[in-house]
Amino acid sequence: MDESVFISTPDHVTLEFELAGPGSRFSAYIIDFVFSVVLIVVIVLALYASGALVTLRSLVGAARGSSWGASWIMALVVLIIFLINWGYYVLFEGLGKGSTPGKKRVGIRVIRQDGLPIGLREAALRNLVRAADMLPPPSYILGGLVMHFDPQGRRLGDMLAGTYVVVEKFDLAAQGASGAAWASRVEQGRSRQALTLPRGTISPQQIGLIERFLARRHELSEERRAQLVWQIAEPLLPMLGEDRDSLARRHDRTERCEWLLMQIIELAQAKAPNIAVAEKTTPPAALF
Amino acid sequence: MQNADEKLEQWTQFYRRAQRILQAGPRGLRKLTGAELTRLIDDYQALTADLARARSLGAARETVDQLNRIAVAGHNLIYGQIRLREGGATSRGFASFAAVVRRHAWAVALAALMFFGSAVVSFVAVELNPSLGYDLLSDEFLDFDPASPDNLHHIPSLARPVVSSLIISNNIQVTLLAFGFGLTAGIGTSLLLIFNGIHLGSVAGWMSLHGKDRALWGWIMPHGATELLAICLAGAAGYILASAIIAPGQLRRATALKRVGGQALTIELGCMVMLVIAGLIEGFVSPSAVDYTSRIAVLLASVALWALYFFGAGRNRNERLADEPPSN
Numbered sequence: 001m002d003e004s005v006f007i008s009t010p011d012h013v014t015l016e017f018e019l020a021g022p023g024s025r026f027s028a029y030i031i032d033f034v035f036s037v038v039l040i041v042v043i044v045l046a047l048y049a050s051g052a053l054v055t056l057r058s059l060v061g062a063a064r065g066s067s068w069g070a071s072w073i074m075a076l077v078v079l080i081i082f083l084i085n086w087g088y089y090v091l092f093e094g095l096g097k098g099s100t101p102g103k104k105r106v107g108i109r110v111i112r113q114d115g116l117p118i119g120l121r122e123a124a125l126r127n128l129v130r131a132a133d134m135l136p137p138p139s140y141i142l143g144g145l146v147m148h149f150d151p152q153g154r155r156l157g158d159m160l161a162g163t164y165v166v167v168e169k170f171d172l173a174a175q176g177a178s179g180a181a182w183a184s185r186v187e188q189g190r191s192r193q194a195l196t197l198p199r200g201t202i203s204p205q206q207i208g209l210i211e212r213f214l215a216r217r218h219e220l221s222e223e224r225r226a227q228l229v230w231q232i233a234e235p236l237l238p239m240l241g242e243d244r245d246s247l248a249r250r251h252d253r254t255e256r257c258e259w260l261l262m263q264i265i266e267l268a269q270a271k272a273p274n275i276a277v278a279e280k281t282t283p284p285a286a287l288f
Numbered sequence: 289m290q291n292a293d294e295k296l297e298q299w300t301q302f303y304r305r306a307q308r309i310l311q312a313g314p315r316g317l318r319k320l321t322g323a324e325l326t327r328l329i330d331d332y333q334a335l336t337a338d339l340a341r342a343r344s345l346g347a348a349r350e351t352v353d354q355l356n357r358i359a360v361a362g363h364n365l366i367y368g369q370i371r372l373r374e375g376g377a378t379s380r381g382f383a384s385f386a387a388v389v390r391r392h393a394w395a396v397a398l399a400a401l402m403f404f405g406s407a408v409v410s411f412v413a414v415e416l417n418p419s420l421g422y423d424l425l426s427d428e429f430l431d432f433d434p435a436s437p438d439n440l441h442h443i444p445s446l447a448r449p450v451v452s453s454l455i456i457s458n459n460i461q462v463t464l465l466a467f468g469f470g471l472t473a474g475i476g477t478s479l480l481l482i483f484n485g486i487h488l489g490s491v492a493g494w495m496s497l498h499g500k501d502r503a504l505w506g507w508i509m510p511h512g513a514t515e516l517l518a519i520c521l522a523g524a525a526g527y528i529l530a531s532a533i534i535a536p537g538q539l540r541r542a543t544a545l546k547r548v549g550g551q552a553l554t555i556e557l558g559c560m561v562m563l564v565i566a567g568l569i570e571g572f573v574s575p576s577a578v579d580y581t582s583r584i585a586v587l588l589a590s591v592a593l594w595a596l597y598f599f600g601a602g603r604n605r606n607e608r609l610a611d612e613p614p615s616n
Contacts, residue, residue, distance in 0.1 A: 015360050074450045082457035116364055160545045
């Protein structure tokens, strides 16, 4: 499964959406399952309570045959349980721009293939065929297999409705300040500079790679994180005055490498806004 | 040239404005004046230019992410107002169900063959070999005692709302499965139709062996045409999905599925409406004391109405469009 899906708009803008993995989708499913069960219990109890009142009134003798009320309430209970069972996702996703309570909690949502939020039609399509993805019930093995082999991580219902499930992580307030410095450089047409150190130069591409790694390292598995940080840091060690072999044997190798990478970013960020040198420094052949 | 803070302020403002308009609903854009609208679009274009620049010049990941997210809000606002008509839709509203069914008559025929074919086979099998009944039927059917010579069940009127809602939800569930299992290349849909057909056929065979067939038909007639037709149509919806998986033509399977999805959904939603009607009849009319002639009358009336609807509705205006290829 790819990490992101890129959607091209009619005005040739490319929008990027990070795809939600099976893990976050499954946790959202569990939350929604619990929530819908609670919803059913609460509504049914409320209706029984009102049903009990109707029966009580008939016992007191308000009107003969008013247990009709109780009968209709029973019918309503049956219909409501059915509606929540099959309509929970359709209604929440269709009216809530692709989000259910569980998806909101996990931070994912459903979008159409053109990047717009889904409506009732897409929500109905992708959720009314859940039974097929769930085969053999309730294992979701079929849907899981299809998701695994699809580059965009779609289950069958997603293919039918033409939808992706994407990560919705955005907090404008929290991200505001740090974007500013970069934005100014983007506006001036020169982005990140190469970082020139006494013993070598780190290219803008490498700095970008380090930033990406640092931003996402918490989402990686322990093993993958250690492996990646070593891959990124190893070629840079001579420039930083570190001895590769002794570092390789250290038990806190990963922590040390991450600390080094953070130092590089700090240097790059401190230096970049003032720097006036040519930004297109060719990286030394030894690197990458 | 703006400095970074001004730039950030502009984006943040744009984002907030976009969110506000989005929250005002689908008609939010129409409330804007011409000047506001122009400014909104200018801002969006400046923003998307910044995004493209940030990407190609290799700005920090979080800057790109941030710009990207604001651009998504802008895109959703500006393009979200345009809802393209679904490709291949030939009619709207009331007539669309009938039009889609006519267009996929092959699927309806296949579903009917599976369902009624297995019903006929099992009916004949039980007639020829009555001991089969013990294998195919549960005890409640084996020694079923009709409420009257003309009718199987008599349900007290107090229980009818509950019975009716149970029948409606159960039947709709069956059609939802027949529809969704189309995604198993039609295998699940076929199994579902065949099992239900065998059940119907063997009950009918057993009842007729034991002289209870008049009561059985008396029971089935008022709601049967609507209910059995709806089951076949849901099977057809499943087979439409299956056709996109088995024979996607030159398209990718996911694309083929997406293209037929809307039409299959129209059929499935139509089936749900039919089953609500059938369930109300089955809960309130079939188990009542209505006489045999009236039962036949209800059957004929429902057959006539559905025939009129499925062969007639929306035909004059839109049918010729149906042969044209879908537009997207």
